[in-house]
Amino acid sequence: MKIGFIGLGRMGSGMAANILKAGHEVTVFNRTRSRTSELVAGGAKAAETIADACRGDAVITMLANDEAVESVVYDEQGVLASLPQGAVHISSSTIGTALAERLAASHIAASQRFISAPVVGRPDAAAAGQLFVIAGGAEEAIRDMSPLLDAIGQKTFVMSDTPSRANLVKLSNNFLIASVIESLGEALALIGKGGVDPGRYLELITSTLFAAPVYKTYGGLIVGERFEPAGFAAPLGYKDIKLTLAAADELRVPLPLANLLRDRFLTLLAADGGTLDWSAIGRLPARDSGQAA
Amino acid sequence: MKIGFIGLGRMGSGMAANILKAGHEVTVFNRTRSRTSELVAGGAKAAETIADACRGDAVITMLANDEAVESVVYDEQGVLASLPQGAVHISSSTIGTALAERLAASHIAASQRFISAPVVGRPDAAAAGQLFVIAGGAEEAIRDMSPLLDAIGQKTFVMSDTPSRANLVKLSNNFLIASVIESLGEALALIGKGGVDPGRYLELITSTLFAAPVYKTYGGLIVGERFEPAGFAAPLGYKDIKLTLAAADELRVPLPLANLLRDRFLTLLAADGGTLDWSAIGRLPARDSGQAA
């Protein structure tokens, strides 16, 4: 297929590379042009404009937040204005459900197709083509795009024919991760102040009931206080919890644990923690109990 | 070794059976005598009194709560009064840290030895000798008792030479499980009201980041609303969260997520949920969002 790829951050560049490797014709666009060089060396074309990346069968957007997606799509020369009829916009960014609904409606009105395909995994999984893809959209569109989804991920989970539901699932996934961070942070504050060795504790729980990667990864970061450089920066985690709460507002679902997480991020950010990994909220329970700084 | 075993509930009977199988001489005691018959058929002796179960190298207590342990130990003819000097009391019940500290001091004063050895696992794991043992106490005592600990569990984690710290770890472990229930309950309320199929959602998360038994088990219970019969009844979960908070009070550690859990259990119990499995608190977020009953 002939496709465009917009957004070459740490996730996007790995995803685009894997699509290229799978034999597709890829035109890439990034606001900061220098990030295209490696992909161009690998055979991609560099687009001068967003519109130039929208002349094929599909365009994938992988951007930082709602504002970036809105700007790229709704610009006068943006995706919506440039994509051919029948072509597909695959949105892989972690965005809010309200924007996903608006995108779906806009593309339908423009006789284009739209699927939400947010991904689960860190940059190394993106580079290895080992992401998990959470897909939402018309069955036919997802089937047509499956060669692309297969190129970026190890498995695609089709959640719904309503695109925004895939975004809701992705947000809830990040909420679950943040909940693990909070619960580990509280447990470690408790046993640590009680005199138990945190490393030994972590070994115990991650080799028994909590033998999942998410406990090992985040437990290690919290115990070692390894919050820099950020794998996933606190402002992004904060953004995702706010998007989760916005969806919950819309649906009328009280989420007390999500509220707690929101306050943790606010506290961290108010104390200049904007450059830290989001797991740094897991250190706040220790601070509140008078341990360390 | 010659040992006594007090408390033949669903956990204790499996543990005692495995010690018996390992070739030790076991005298069992249970308040309700009928529960001893199967073990007696397997070669155990039935004690008429608590004191009769305290005449060997060690006695293991596996009881429902602090009150039961206190009564068995501090009775005039109880464990403390009956155990020979140098013999070991192994406390496997999930009790509070304050009681564990009191037990340790009492046994030292009586020239007896004491170790805390709470276990992780459900009744089926107890029957299979596949529990995890969290041990706290003097190194020598734990070493001397290792044949017994090996008989009941697949692995022993020695956490500290202070017995009560093993109890703190066990409480924090149950707090972590309850946190998983809460976070799953909120996530399921959100995506469910948003129109996503809960079963498909569960499949997604448990085959990606949350591929741990604890998410599969509790996710399945919540989605299927299979809260009866209770594997671990709500009042016991409530008790453990209260013991966690009591330890946190003592140590001056604020635990907002544990508070939320306490309120969930109170809400469940206030609505006559005392016979349900503790995972039933994971249905409250759906209720608060106006879904189902």
Added chain:
Amino acid sequence: MKIGFIGLGRMGSGMAANILKAGHEVTVFNRTRSRTSELVAGGAKAAETIADACRGDAVITMLANDEAVESVVYDEQGVLASLPQGAVHISSSTIGTALAERLAASHIAASQRFISAPVVGRPDAAAAGQLFVIAGGAEEAIRDMSPLLDAIGQKTFVMSDTPSRANLVKLSNNFLIASVIESLGEALALIGKGGVDPGRYLELITSTLFAAPVYKTYGGLIVGERFEPAGFAAPLGYKDIKLTLAAADELRVPLPLANLLRDRFLTLLAADGGTLDWSAIGRLPARDSGQAA
């Protein structure tokens, strides 16, 4: 002065009437025209368009929410397009700080003046000219408008020369009221389930430390479960708490009690409580404790 008044709801109609009584020349506008008749009978002119209400020295807007204010101000023929240079827009609606900042900037850019003057008090106080006015804006503009502010309120509190700060104060005021409702709701659930007569309890607290109108009013509503007809409907209370949290997000201030209130409103609204008075959240603690419906 010659002034316009836009928004003749239960609050606005009382305010406009008092300005008229104070001898000013008043032109009123309301989306639903029928609401103007009583004021016209009293000497006011009815404007056909928003623009017609913007031809004097000042225009006061008193509308239900941010969306209504935005529409009235930023419409092509709206306040911003119609108000003469140097004239003053007095915004008395309870709106968010972000919108207030945007309004301030827009009016400056258009060489108009802007003050925020949200009010405290119920419709009966508005009718009696006994509101409290919370004013923010340039000193000179507030001084010039003081005859109007004096006409609608018993006292004006000038909080800042930045208009949006008056809105922040108003939001925090409603947050404090909702906090009173929550705390009373919890206290009443506790003593009620404990067997104490709620009426006698209320008499005690409101004649000792809590002898403020806010405790008497809301305590009476909760104990009597008099939630219909709504004096201030739950969706409005929910809106104000959300605006409070939005301001807190912007300023990076964690507000756990405001989060709790947000969840209370969500729970109420999810259970079809949209027509009830906002004090109905004060009944939820009793429900969670298994009392009544």
Added chain:
Amino acid sequence: MKIGFIGLGRMGSGMAANILKAGHEVTVFNRTRSRTSELVAGGAKAAETIADACRGDAVITMLANDEAVESVVYDEQGVLASLPQGAVHISSSTIGTALAERLAASHIAASQRFISAPVVGRPDAAAAGQLFVIAGGAEEAIRDMSPLLDAIGQKTFVMSDTPSRANLVKLSNNFLIASVIESLGEALALIGKGGVDPGRYLELITSTLFAAPVYKTYGGLIVGERFEPAGFAAPLGYKDIKLTLAAADELRVPLPLANLLRDRFLTLLAADGGTLDWSAIGRLPARDSGQAA
């Protein structure tokens, strides 16, 4: 009447003085004997033992906490062992409902009478005989003791014929005060970080809807950060919130706001705030938002 008074702290000494002034024959006891001298100078007798203070028509206990009351009452030579049949024990301490129930049962079993009569007010009100008395107990006992209750307070509120309900009311009263502190703390953190002058803000709210002493007193303490010397020390506030939660546990009433308060006190005490006034928890929201220390 001939009465004993046990516990001459800052509250008790004022109360005892007023009973003396009212013409009763008073025998006082305090663990630290020196505190009796002023009252003896005023005509009281000093008891050598608790028993010596229990030989009249009634004995009043005004002590710091449950432990002190338990020790004074259940000592071998304590109140229970010493009070004549038919005489009345008036317990004015702020104690838990469980202890109040136990005291009531003990006194009935000993053919003595018991009323709970906790008081509302600070030491200056105690000195002036201007406390509010919250009474619970048999109607006849309260009537017989009314001359004493009238001597210490400006008004007696009879809440129930079950003594412990008066204690429940007193605890809920302190919960309401702490809720005011929390809500003011959050509001002040918000408007303060938003650039509003806290003093002016306080003037506004306390001269409008929140014109109650409790807002003036605590608002002033928080804004001025006047937490030393403590009028009511943080550990006492913490104790009362814990007793409130213990009563709520017993009654199965979830109290999320009380949980938040518990965590605030834990955070304060973990940071060595044990000597501060309990209103110091009202400074924590500002700290969490990155303002000041």
